[in-house]
Amino acid sequence: MPEIFLNLAIIITKIVFFTFLVVLPLVPLSVYFERRFSAVIQDRVGPNRVGIPLTLLGMKKDFHFFGLVQPIADGLKLFLKEDFTPEHVRKAFYWMAPALTVVPALITVCVVPFGSSVSLFGHTEKLVIADIDIGPLFIFSVASLSVYGITLAGWASNSKFPFIGGVRSTAQMISYEIALGLSIIPVLLYYGDLNLSRIVQQQADHGWLLLPLWKNGTLSLPDLNTALFLIPAAIAFLIFTISIFAETNRMPFDLPECETELVGGYHTEYSSMKFAMFFMGEYAAMVIGSALIVTLFLGGWSIGFGLDAIVAKWEIFGVGIAGLIHLGCFLTKLLIFILFFILVRWTVPRFRYDQLMKLGWVVFFEAALLNVFLAALIIAAPQLTAAIIGIGAVLLVAITLAVIWVAKVSDDTVRPIPA
Amino acid sequence: MSDTLSATVETKLPKDLAAEKGMVNVQIDGIWHQFPKGTRMIEACRQAEIIVPHYCYHPKLSSPGNCRMCLVQMGMPPRPAPGQEPTRDEAGYESIGWMPRPVIACANTVSENMGIRTSGELVEKCREGVMEFLLINHPLDCPICDQAGECRLQEQSVQHGRGVSRFVEQKVKKPKNVDIGPRIRLDDERCIMCSRCIRFMDEVAGDSVLGFTQRGTHTTLTVHPGKLLDSNYSLNTADICPVGALTSNDFRFQMRVWFLKETPTIDVNCGTGTNITVWTRGNEIHRITPRLNNEVNSAWMPDSHRLNFHYIDGPKRLTEPLTRSARGHVATTWRDALAQISQKIKATDRSALAIIGSARMTNEELFLLRALASEIGSGELALVPRFGDADDLLIAADRNPNSMGAKLVLDLSDPYAALDQIRAGVENGSIRGLLVFGEDLISDAGFSSESLEKLDFMVQTTLLANATADLATWVLPSAAFAEKRGSMVNLSGRLQRLNRAIELPGSARDDWELIRDLILSISGEANEVHMIEDVFKAMAENLTVFKGLTLSKIGHQGVPIAETGYQIPLLNKESARRSAGLIS
Amino acid sequence: MAVIKLQRPKLSIGEKLYLGALVKGFFLTLGHAIKTLRGKSIGADTLASSGLGVTMQFPEQRWDDHMPEYYRGAPALVTDEQGRERCVSCQLCEFICPPKAIKITPSEIPAGDRWAKVEKRPLEFDIDMIRCIYCGMCEEVCPEQAIYLRKDYLITGLKRADMVHDKKKLYEIGGMRVGLVNKWNELK
Numbered sequence A: 001m002p003e004i005f006l007n008l009a010i011i012i013t014k015i016v017f018f019t020f021l022v023v024l025p026l027v028p029l030s031v032y033f034e035r036r037f038s039a040v041i042q043d044r045v046g047p048n049r050v051g052i053p054l055t056l057l058g059m060k061k062d063f064h065f066f067g068l069v070q071p072i073a074d075g076l077k078l079f080l081k082e083d084f085t086p087e088h089v090r091k092a093f094y095w096m097a098p099a100l101t102v103v104p105a106l107i108t109v110c111v112v113p114f115g116s117s118v119s120l121f122g123h124t125e126k127l128v129i130a131d132i133d134i135g136p137l138f139i140f141s142v143a144s145l146s147v148y149g150i151t152l153a154g155w156a157s158n159s160k161f162p163f164i165g166g167v168r169s170t171a172q173m174i175s176y177e178i179a180l181g182l183s184i185i186p187v188l189l190y191y192g193d194l195n196l197s198r199i200v201q202q203q204a205d206h207g208w209l210l211l212p213l214w215k216n217g218t219l220s221l222p223d224l225n226t227a228l229f230l231i232p233a234a235i236a237f238l239i240f241t242i243s244i245f246a247e248t249n250r251m252p253f254d255l256p257e258c259e260t261e262l263v264g265g266y267h268t269e270y271s272s273m274k275f276a277m278f279f280m281g282e283y284a285a286m287v288i289g290s291a292l293i294v295t296l297f298l299g300g301w302s303i304g305f306g307l308d309a310i311v312a313k314w315e316i317f318g319v320g321i322a323g324l325i326h327l328g329c330f331l332t333k334l335l336i337f338i339l340f341f342i343l344v345r346w347t348v349p350r351f352r353y354d355q356l357m358k359l360g361w362v363v364f365f366e367a368a369l370l371n372v373f374l375a376a377l378i379i380a381a382p383q384l385t386a387a388i389i390g391i392g393a394v395l396l397v398a399i400t401l402a403v404i405w406v407a408k409v410s411d412d413t414v415r416p417i418p419a
Numbered sequence B: 001m002s003d004t005l006s007a008t009v010e011t012k013l014p015k016d017l018a019a020e021k022g023m024v025n026v027q028i029d030g031i032w033h034q035f036p037k038g039t040r041m042i043e044a045c046r047q048a049e050i051i052v053p054h055y056c057y058h059p060k061l062s063s064p065g066n067c068r069m070c071l072v073q074m075g076m077p078p079r080p081a082p083g084q085e086p087t088r089d090e091a092g093y094e095s096i097g098w099m100p101r102p103v104i105a106c107a108n109t110v111s112e113n114m115g116i117r118t119s120g121e122l123v124e125k126c127r128e129g130v131m132e133f134l135l136i137n138h139p140l141d142c143p144i145c146d147q148a149g150e151c152r153l154q155e156q157s158v159q160h161g162r163g164v165s166r167f168v169e170q171k172v173k174k175p176k177n178v179d180i181g182p183r184i185r186l187d188d189e190r191c192i193m194c195s196r197c198i199r200f201m202d203e204v205a206g207d208s209v210l211g212f213t214q215r216g217t218h219t220t221l222t223v224h225p226g227k228l229l230d231s232n233y234s235l236n237t238a239d240i241c242p243v244g245a246l247t248s249n250d251f252r253f254q255m256r257v258w259f260l261k262e263t264p265t266i267d268v269n270c271g272t273g274t275n276i277t278v279w280t281r282g283n284e285i286h287r288i289t290p291r292l293n294n295e296v297n298s299a300w301m302p303d304s305h306r307l308n309f310h311y312i313d314g315p316k317r318l319t320e321p322l323t324r325s326a327r328g329h330v331a332t333t334w335r336d337a338l339a340q341i342s343q344k345i346k347a348t349d350r351s352a353l354a355i356i357g358s359a360r361m362t363n364e365e366l367f368l369l370r371a372l373a374s375e376i377g378s379g380e381l382a383l384v385p386r387f388g389d390a391d392d393l394l395i396a397a398d399r400n401p402n403s404m405g406a407k408l409v410l411d412l413s414d415p416y417a418a419l420d421q422i423r424a425g426v427e428n429g430s431i432r433g434l435l436v437f438g439e440d441l442i443s444d445a446g447f448s449s450e451s452l453e454k455l456d457f458m459v460q461t462t463l464l465a466n467a468t469a470d471l472a473t474w475v476l477p478s479a480a481f482a483e484k485r486g487s488m489v490n491l492s493g494r495l496q497r498l499n500r501a502i503e504l505p506g507s508a509r510d511d512w513e514l515i516r517d518l519i520l521s522i523s524g525e526a527n528e529v530h531m532i533e534d535v536f537k538a539m540a541e542n543l544t545v546f547k548g549l550t551l552s553k554i555g556h557q558g559v560p561i562a563e564t565g566y567q568i569p570l571l572n573k574e575s576a577r578r579s580a581g582l583i584s
Numbered sequence C: 001m002a003v004i005k006l007q008r009p010k011l012s013i014g015e016k017l018y019l020g021a022l023v024k025g026f027f028l029t030l031g032h033a034i035k036t037l038r039g040k041s042i043g044a045d046t047l048a049s050s051g052l053g054v055t056m057q058f059p060e061q062r063w064d065d066h067m068p069e070y071y072r073g074a075p076a077l078v079t080d081e082q083g084r085e086r087c088v089s090c091q092l093c094e095f096i097c098p099p100k101a102i103k104i105t106p107s108e109i110p111a112g113d114r115w116a117k118v119e120k121r122p123l124e125f126d127i128d129m130i131r132c133i134y135c136g137m138c139e140e141v142c143p144e145q146a147i148y149l150r151k152d153y154l155i156t157g158l159k160r161a162d163m164v165h166d167k168k169k170l171y172e173i174g175g176m177r178v179g180l181v182n183k184w185n186e187l188k
Helices: A002-041 A070-080 A091-111 A135-143 A146-156 A160-183 A185-191 A196-206 A224-247 A272-297 A307-311 A322-345 A353-383 A386-409 B002-010 B014-020 B041-047 B121-136 B152-160 B196-204 B235-240 B334-347 B363-376 B403-410 B419-428 B449-453 B467-471 B511-523 B532-542 B569-579 C013-017 C019-037 C092-096 C137-141 C167-174
Strands: A115-120 A123-127 B023-028 B031-036 B071-076 B114-117 B184-186 B210-213 B220-223 B246-248 B261-266 B275-281 B284-290 B322-325 B328-331 B353-358 B381-384 B433-437 B457-462 B474-477 B486-489 B494-498 C075-077 C102-108 C120-128 C147-149
Touching: A002 A070, A002 A091, A002 A123, A002 A272, A002 A322, A002 C019, A070 A272, A091 A135, A091 A146, A091 A272, A115 A196, A115 A322, A123 A322, A135 A160, A135 A196, A135 A272, A146 A160, A146 A272, A160 A185, A160 A224, A160 A353, A185 A196, A185 A224, A185 A353, A196 A272, A224 A272, A224 A353, A272 A322, A307 A322, A322 C019, A353 A386, B014 B023, B023 B041, B031 B041, B041 B071, B041 B114, B071 B121, B121 B152, B184 B235, B196 B210, B196 B235, B196 B569, B235 B246, B235 B284, B261 B494, B322 B334, B334 B433, B334 B457, B334 B474, B334 B511, B353 B363, B353 B419, B363 B381, B363 B403, B363 B433, B363 B486, B363 B511, B363 B532, B381 B403, B381 B419, B403 B486, B419 B449, B449 B467, B457 B467, B511 B532, C013 C019, C075 C167, C092 C102, C092 C137, C120 C167, C137 C147
Parallel strands: B023 B114, B353 B381, B353 B433, B433 B457, B457 B474
Antiparallel strands: A115 A123, B023 B031, B071 B114, B184 B246, B210 B220, B261 B275, B275 B284, B322 B328, B322 B474, B486 B494, C075 C147, C102 C120
């Protein structure tokens, strides 16, 4: 009986810790980084004022701290704004939609391995809320629910621009989910596992997917097969990353909320905390997307270079702190990737909608599909005879060329108008 | 070629063809036209769609030719030597010998084979010179002057002037801001001595009070000693003044004219139905000016009618439907008011009901009033007469604007007849309910407040708060003449149109909608009359006088629909002046 | 209508893949960021930067010394050297004002007034600074040189009503301006 209570307490602690103390604070933090980083890119200063107003307490100087308190002020402002519900909306759905975008993003947190494990009083606990064996699938299935939030927001607003935004987002997210799902199949083939913790452990032991420079804890060059697998892995990484951009409605794929065309897109009619929920949902999705990329391709919490095994033995006062070090490593990687997200946003201009759809359906879908076969061929190569490998390679090249040819021919080029 | 020439010579010459019709051939800027004999050159040019610039000339006044702005070049065929045939061109017109000096177009009449040039170096130089002389002493106070924006001097100095002044001496100082009458202010520095105002007062208003004193550049317009410009037509002088010398006290410094929107409509102060233009900005009327209609008011209107519009947004204006309660009148909604009124009407015996309308209502409103009477089933329907003194120009004795229309629409030879009967019925108590449309019974129809207090209920539609409305059970705010559309028939039987210049204030309602809603709430039927056009259409179907007409067919000049024998005195005087040759 | 056919640029496969340009773009933006952080942004000196980017830190640093001669700030009414108001309420500025920010109520100067010769002056002169777009058309159109765009740019208020500058406020901002104006010119 106490065993169950203990487990329950541990699970609740994990949920509270990871969801509310790790991921949720990352949202305002990434908003802050977004604003500061974009300012710096554009020769500006960005929010640098909001701090702790010590002068109000009679001290000589305010404590600015680079304006890090800005997100709190923003949140406070959004809380205090008038929560306005227009007369013409479909109320139930209108109120439900913001929640539907935030909740899925936060649920997906539960399968992300934040670190290896912490041992306390001889009890070892993995730093993941739910260590289930269907990690990526769980994330995909739950994350795709957030499209309902956006679609419902667009539809329930009962207004033109939100509606167009909602429809755009539906089409976009459904299109890119295919590329997203197909692109990680090679990765999963390689790992032969769907448990994210074990995938990360494997990377810690045998080198990250994109950096296989050590084996069993010692630095060494990868064997031929692993080296060859870098090709499909790189393709998968590219497609997966770009699709995550599209899934999270980030620049350059933020057409559902494209200001120049749609005012505010699906959240035009929202204000106050309801708007803030969409905002949070978007950034939470970005955080989770980055976490997934880091986990699958960049070694997750692993420090790499064979250091994980050494760190795993460290203890302070009988407490295994490897998990905490790994947690820090994971968050650092995550933050770097979020900064990459921001860099992309302020570098690449927005796509046109037809270009977006073409990229999803004509390029990524085919490329991801072919990539699956390529990866399969490389993984299966050691067990096959040279002849079969050759036939497979030729077939693959032929199909690839055929696909490129079909894409080129079917391309909707401007034909000269007959005189 | 010779064939055609001989053929032309054999057929009649153009001068003979024109003479058969009493016309003459005139070449204006190279094109031949035909005009009646005796037409002034400036009028001939206007008919040929060429405007000759002018200041002193006014088609309704005599032409002294003193501004010299309308100078044109004139030519006549050279007089042939004895025995010599005049040379003719292919079309049979004689060649024109152009005179080396210009003539004024306003005081000369056209003659056979005359040539007029309204452009060219000579004419343009002359205009430029005249403009420069006119501007020598004219103050440069356009930013202050009320005429700016509709000033002929401004317009024509842009079109024909030099653009810069060569005059470096001191300008002549003259009296400014002179109080010459109760409604008119004079600024002598701005006056360009066109004498339009003097001629208007002499010839049209018949009250010679204005004249010039001094000579040369010191010529000064002034009133005769001991007199004032206090004629009831004095504001017309401000209209015809081409510059800002005469301005209206009422409109002075109120609003610049370029902000104002012009709405053509008609005056409702008497049976003449003077054509007017209402000048508005936003929802405010700023001034009213007469509009040219040669069949009604020529180009003039009386001051008393012109200035009678300030009540529209005055403090007494009602904007909300009111119902009477223990603590006086309180605001209610149209829905409640109409429902209660129809309930009350249905509950009252028909013979105890009476309707009093107004001959200030439009034909459409009277037509609906008739429908209301038949819906209620009450035979008692009367209008309130309103008579005053006629002047011998434009003001008619009948001060109701639509008494002729009331006779036609209500099909009554005397729509005022039943009023005495109703008054008696109210006094002896046989009438229990009264519907009053747009009239103040106590001040205008001889009702006593004691008798009105005896009524079970009284419904009053009105613009302004008055003694009768104080006693009414329901007071319904209605529309002023500038706020509604509709048609009226003037005393000479001319159907004319009212146009909406401003929107109704508050929740006041157009009278015809109000009567329609009252009919519908009594009958309980669905509404099928959505526009005033629908009402006119129904009227045209039911009444033969309006057959074939629509509101838009009435136009801005109106159409004659009945012979009444009434003649407007001002028009008679004008035609007398025309036959005397004073005007063309 | 003339039809001009533009040839799309021929791109090599590498350019079509778009990745090279993308990476180049990343380095460009990143380079900018680093420049900004080092306080080396282009134009930072001339714009009196605070040290980060080209931005001035507003309440502490002011733009005032750098304000060019042609700077267009809040429109205001001016008086002449004898304190007489120049405006005659001709309403040309009200007419020309593109966002309809100006509202003038004209009035007559009473006959007993010392400057009664001019006859007309504004009774009320309101400029709605929420609407004003600082275009300077009022200044350009004024025949009496009575309205000028001054260099005031800190136009703030807590209510909409605070943002409507009335006649008093406009003269307060405007101050005095020297020079003969038409309405006082005896020759005109």
